[in-house]
Amino acid sequence: xxxxxxxxxxxxWTPLGNFKYIVIAPWAVHSTYRFVTDDPVDLGYxxxxxxxxxxxxxxxxxxxxxxxYTTKGKRRILDKGIDFNQVDRETNWxxxxxxxxxxxxxxxxLLPQAKQLPLWRTDxxxxxxxxxxxxxxxxxxxxxKALHHHFLYSRYHSHHHSSIVTEPITSVIHPFAEHxxxxxxxxxxxxxxxxxxxxxxxxxxxxxxxxxxxNNMGHCNFELVPKRLFHLFPPLKFLCYTPSxxxxxxxxxRTNYSLFMPLYDYIYGTMDETSDTLYExxxxxxxxxxxxxxxxxxxxxxxxxxxxxxxxxxxxxxxxYRWFMGLLWPFTSLSMLFTLFYASLFVSERNSFEKLNLQxxxxxxxxxxxxLKWRKDAINNMIEKAILEANKKGVKxxxxxxxxxxxxLNRNGEVYIHKHPEMKVRVVDGSRLTAAxxxxxxxxxxxxxxxTGNLTKVAYTIASALCQRGxxxxxxxxxxxxxxxxxxxxxxxDRLVLLTSETLASxxxxxxxxxxxxxxxxxxxxxxxxxxxxxxxxxxxxxxxxYHTPPALIIPKSLVxxxxxxxxxxxxxxxxxxxxxxxHALEGWEMHECGTSNILLSDLDQVxxxxxxxxxxxxxxxxxxxxx
Numbered sequence: 001x002x003x004x005x006x007x008x009x010x011x012x013w014t015p016l017g018n019f020k021y022i023v024i025a026p027w028a029v030h031s032t033y034r035f036v037t038d039d040p041v042d043l044g045y046x047x048x049x050x051x052x053x054x055x056x057x058x059x060x061x062x063x064x065x066x067x068x069y070t071t072k073g074k075r076r077i078l079d080k081g082i083d084f085n086q087v088d089r090e091t092n093w094x095x096x097x098x099x100x101x102x103x104x105x106x107x108x109x110l111l112p113q114a115k116q117l118p119l120w121r122t123d124x125x126x127x128x129x130x131x132x133x134x135x136x137x138x139x140x141x142x143x144x145k146a147l148h149h150h151f152l153y154s155r156y157h158s159h160h161h162s163s164i165v166t167e168p169i170t171s172v173i174h175p176f177a178e179h180x181x182x183x184x185x186x187x188x189x190x191x192x193x194x195x196x197x198x199x200x201x202x203x204x205x206x207x208x209x210x211x212x213x214x215n216n217m218g219h220c221n222f223e224l225v226p227k228r229l230f231h232l233f234p235p236l237k238f239l240c241y242t243p244s245x246x247x248x249x250x251x252x253x254r255t256n257y258s259l260f261m262p263l264y265d266y267i268y269g270t271m272d273e274t275s276d277t278l279y280e281x282x283x284x285x286x287x288x289x290x291x292x293x294x295x296x297x298x299x300x301x302x303x304x305x306x307x308x309x310x311x312x313x314x315x316x317x318x319x320x321y322r323w324f325m326g327l328l329w330p331f332t333s334l335s336m337l338f339t340l341f342y343a344s345l346f347v348s349e350r351n352s353f354e355k356l357n358l359q360x361x362x363x364x365x366x367x368x369x370x371x372l373k374w375r376k377d378a379i380n381n382m383i384e385k386a387i388l389e390a391n392k393k394g395v396k397x398x399x400x401x402x403x404x405x406x407x408x409l410n411r412n413g414e415v416y417i418h419k420h421p422e423m424k425v426r427v428v429d430g431s432r433l434t435a436a437x438x439x440x441x442x443x444x445x446x447x448x449x450x451x452t453g454n455l456t457k458v459a460y461t462i463a464s465a466l467c468q469r470g471x472x473x474x475x476x477x478x479x480x481x482x483x484x485x486x487x488x489x490x491x492x493x494d495r496l497v498l499l500t501s502e503t504l505a506s507x508x509x510x511x512x513x514x515x516x517x518x519x520x521x522x523x524x525x526x527x528x529x530x531x532x533x534x535x536x537x538x539x540x541x542x543x544x545x546x547y548h549t550p551p552a553l554i555i556p557k558s559l560v561x562x563x564x565x566x567x568x569x570x571x572x573x574x575x576x577x578x579x580x581x582x583x584h585a586l587e588g589w590e591m592h593e594c595g596t597s598n599i600l601l602s603d604l605d606q607v608x609x610x611x612x613x614x615x616x617x618x619x620x621x622x623x624x625x626x627x628x
Contacts, residue, residue, distance in 0.1 A: 031045050083563050452476050
């Protein structure tokens with residue numbers, strides 16, 4: 001929002017929220033009906049809807065490419081991160097596509113010259129190009145300068161400049177009034193070719209695609225225009241801008257006003273003096289130095305859309321299944337087929353904290369594939385390859401997320417450190433911090449807890465620590481009781497209790513792992529607090545009980561470039577396994593933290609103290625939970 005919003009700031013369909021697409025629905029239905037019934041078919045009218053969908057896809061491709069390349073660091077222009085505020089501000093990037101679509105439909109209906117356009121006319125294409133290079137670029141330069149006048153800037157254009165570090169979709173984030181002005185400007189070539197009867201489908205579609213392409217390129221925050229082009233044709237520097245050229249406009253504000261052709265900045269003396277230097281510096285920039293890597297994987301087939309390089313707005317909220325995912329089943333199916341053959345990990349996120357550069361790497365495999373025994377060796381090879389790649393890059397710590405640290409898969413990562421004892425990268429499974437987070441999530445007055453689900457290294461650590469602290473640990477099944485009893489120190493085994501129906505009602509705190517059944521949840525009394533000790537959320541089967549998130553922490557404000565949610569966790573929360581790797585590097589701990597060895601109570605106190613010292617905070621209990 002601008003600092004002093006002027007009239008026509010909001011889009012007319014803003015009150016409709018996600019139902020805004022109904023404004024285009026009648027036209028889409030009518031054009032489809034006309035395509036089926038008319039003879040001859042007005043191809044231009046029928047292609048408006050597919051063209052709008054193509055523009056959405058085109059923009060999404062740019063978003064994904066930009067986020068992928070800026071994450072790795074190569075050719076990145078600005079290092080500063082973005083935040084949730086920017087993502088929220090830019091969620092309506094498709095409004096201008098709806099706006100253009102409505103105007104195209106109305107124009108075809110009202111203007112006789114817009115009906116039955118041919119596919120191609122060379123004279124119309126050339127005329128549109130000349131009109132853009134002449135009056136459109138010239139008028140835009142002066143319109144843009146006017147928008148930087150205090151009166152208009154504070155009421156309109158400051159909304160666009162709220163994004164210092166740009167993404168491709170930043171290019172179309174303007175108040176409604178600005179988009180009206182831009183459409184009038186860009187309509188000059190379109191209307192002229194219509195009135196001179198030289199217009200064609202190619203001239204219309206090509207011009208709009210050109211505008212989209214150049215807008216996205218100019219805001220992508222990585223340099224991709226090769227220097228060779230300017231050497232082969234030196235005048236090109238006056239005719240085509242670069243991403244670094246426009247990036248300077250967002251950091252300096254009073255330079256580089258041109259639309260796509262820097263010519264007018266040269267003519268009127270507003271070109272930034274550092275444009276060439278920044279361009280060459282960005283081209284020469286290599287990939288970032290990485291200190292800490294969090295190695296995770298895809299979860300469900302739909303989780304590809306929740307990646308940071310996927311749907312930006314969707315990724316900025318905790319993952320949940322949405323209605324539109326059903327419409328995307330062709331892409332989902334293709335991605336599943338792709339993972340059967342693609343065996344290379346990819347970088348999905350970069351952050352920085354204190355003096356550390358952080359990255360998240362994704363193994364392109366789903367939860368289901370981790371459960372298949374015949375896929376075990378292939379997945380282990382991919383994890384091992386990632387660890388060796390991190391070691392080669394000089395990474396200090398690599399943390400294993402989700403199912404990459406399974407006991408049956410690789411003995412909580414112990415397989416890799418035994419196989420490669422010489423490697424310098426430290427492998428962390430996060431068990432210490434995960435256990436510490438769960439223990440410190442318990443209400444302070446807790447004297448007994450129920451533990452159920454698949455017992456893991458984390459579960460044994462929690463049970464042992466709680467027993468040593470005088471908290472009774474109750475189990476539902478005899479086999480669970482015997483497993484815990486064999487690992488809990490002998491002096492406190494009397495605090496392990498096999499639960500009976502008589503003692504069930506008095507237990508209001510349950511620690512639950514994967515494999516917890518519906519029947520076990522039904523055994524809990526009303527108002528029970530369920531706290532998971534696994535990295536996956538519990539199925540919420542009880543409306544009368546409270547469900548805590550999987551072990552996670554609230555990040556400190558100094559951890560930057562956080563603008564997507566980690567799987568199902570809330571905003572600005574980070575899984576305990578991921579934080580564990582960061583703490584390991586910050587504290588300079590030299591040992592590996594993985595494997596099946598026992599964890600001492602003092603280890604939990606050490607990692608929890610380090611966690612709080614560096615500004616990480618526990619996620620609070622749900623506000624409506626009152627522990628008796």
